[in-house]
Amino acid sequence: MSSLKKCFNIRSRDFIHAGEASITVQQLLKQMRIDSALIRRIAVCGYEGEMNVVMHGGDGRFCIEINTERIVLDISDEGAGIPDIARAMEKGYSTASDAHREMGFGAGMGLPNMEKNADEMFIESVPGCGTKVRMIFFNRST
Amino acid sequence: MQASDLATQFNLTVVAGREGLDRIVAGGHCGDLLSEVMANAPIGCVWLTIQGHQNIIAVAILREMAAVVLTGGNVPDDATRAKADQEKIPIMLSGQRTYDLAGQLYAAGVV
Numbered sequence: 001m002s003s004l005k006k007c008f009n010i011r012s013r014d015f016i017h018a019g020e021a022s023i024t025v026q027q028l029l030k031q032m033r034i035d036s037a038l039i040r041r042i043a044v045c046g047y048e049g050e051m052n053v054v055m056h057g058g059d060g061r062f063c064i065e066i067n068t069e070r071i072v073l074d075i076s077d078e079g080a081g082i083p084d085i086a087r088a089m090e091k092g093y094s095t096a097s098d099a100h101r102e103m104g105f106g107a108g109m110g111l112p113n114m115e116k117n118a119d120e121m122f123i124e125s126v127p128g129c130g131t132k133v134r135m136i137f138f139n140r141s142t
Numbered sequence: 143m144q145a146s147d148l149a150t151q152f153n154l155t156v157v158a159g160r161e162g163l164d165r166i167v168a169g170g171h172c173g174d175l176l177s178e179v180m181a182n183a184p185i186g187c188v189w190l191t192i193q194g195h196q197n198i199i200a201v202a203i204l205r206e207m208a209a210v211v212l213t214g215g216n217v218p219d220d221a222t223r224a225k226a227d228q229e230k231i232p233i234m235l236s237g238q239r240t241y242d243l244a245g246q247l248y249a250a251g252v253v
Contacts, residue, residue, distance in 0.1 A: 015195070018197055018200060019200025019203075019204065022200070026203075040185065043205075044204075048180065104174050104175050104191075104193045105176055107176075109178060110177055113177055113181050116181075
């Protein structure tokens with residue numbers, strides 16, 4: 001399998017299109033006959049990452065690179081950034097607004113879900129500049 | 143059991159996504175926190191929730207759900223219906239509380 005890369009733009013506060021990048025990637029991975037359990041893990045990470053950008057980030061970017069050995073998902077935004085990453089990784093911790101909580105978001109499960117489902121995850125964030133999250137999935141089925 | 147059977151057996155009103163009524167129901171899940179549903183809903187399940195905004199359709203697609211049932215008299219907004227039609231994800235309505243409907247589904251073998 002040669003390397004394939006796809007990127008999508010994510011718009012801040014755009015709940016109408018939120019999730020579409022993850023859905024498109026899910027369909028692509030199915031067409032590529034990637035292991036279904038791996039696809040589901042990537043779907044969880046992609047969706048949570050997208051929603052974080054929509055709710056907390058400025059505009060962002062969602063890129064996936066697929067090759068024989070591994071799949072790399074990079075989600076970045078130009079938002080407010082995360083002042084305390086360790087705190088943000090705690091289950092239940094959230095800075096979501098009341099309006100977002102009423103919609104069923106802001107349970108403080110997003111980043112923990114991403115960490116649980118990715119084989120490796122790295123976060124870089126600069127308050128006032130934005131956040132970059134890289135998630136790596138090893139393609140063990142090949 | 144198909145999604146259409148759910149509507150018939152449990153007196154649910156189908157309001158969107160009718161083209162997906164042949165989806166096979168594989169288990170059930172109750173939840174209103176979208177991250178929890180993304181993490182734990184079984185693939186192919188029927189999802190009972192009070193959330194009616196259109197992001198429930200993204201979750202339903204990603205978890206390959208058979209149907210979404212809005213309980214407690216809640217209704218989807220117009221954008222949610224349109225998205226459900228487009229993606230062929232059935233949305234059904236129930237006046238019952240989530241707990242009560244879930245109990246009926248479980249007793250009927252939707253596990």
